[in-house]
Amino acid sequence: MLFMEETRSFGYVCPKCGKAVVARRSKFALSAAAVRMECPKCGESALEVQTDGVRFRLWVPCGLCGGVHQAECSAQELLEGRGIALACPETKQLCCYAGEESQVMARTEELAIRVDKERSEQREAFTDNVIMYEVLSELKDMAGRGSVRCACGSKDYGIRIHRDAVDLTCRACGGKLRLPAATDEDLDQLCCRMTLEIPGRKDGV
Known part of the structure; x- marks a missing residue:
């Protein structure tokens, strides 16, 4: 009988190139050691996850404000259920998703469209x-x-x-x-x- 290892997906928009980044990791890998998920297009950003066995700490590249945000959540929140969403403290908008792959992919694609639209507006918004x-x-x-x-x-x-x-x-x-x-x-x-x-x-x- 083939054993399928349970996984969780993570999604964010790269602040450097604007690509929607969705990466999948097993629950075992997440619980065992620090995990780093880089943007496959430019390699200029990476979402990092660490745990002490009780809580998880995330460093999230933000496609909305261009910064990197730190967040914490419980192991149950991250590893169980449909998932969680993290917000950018500058814009108050959601900037990262973690949980079931289908949910994460859909939400991250929506985020990428929103980021691209805002960047297009900004390109016309400045004197230089x-x-x-x-x-x-x-x-x-x-x-x-x-x-x-x-x-x-x-x-x-x-x-x-x-x-x-x-x-x-x-x-x-x-x-x-x-x-x-x-x-x-x-x-x-x-x-x-x-x-x-x-x-x-x-x-x-």
Whole structure:
């Protein structure tokens, strides 16, 4: 009698190339060791899953905001039932699916269509697409180094993208920093800065 090993599928949209990535792993493999699932098209992103035997921790590349999100769930949530969906904290939209293969494939394809549509709209939305892309990339690198913070002491902030600028808003005090993102000079000025500090907003101001 042939034994079919039970599996779970994972789906996300690669933030680099926009491909819908769906990978399948056995429940045994997921429970035994860390698992890494790369984008087969460009290899520039990978969803990672680790477990301590009780809970699972996931690192999810996000096709919606371009970042990588960390999430935790129980072993029962991940390994049993139809599955779970994880949301992007920036856009509040679902960005990753895990569970039964048919469900994951359908939802991930829908996500890929939505991401492609939003990217198409963004390509027409900026004064200079290349400059905006470079500014956002530089901001991502600075955030990864812990070089973005607010004068109030918080490092928790949100990003709002405009046609020719990017706003950084502190989630703790509401302070805001606007960064121009339309010209080569705007990019050069950002790249010359080692750190970014959002002006803190005092109570009542």
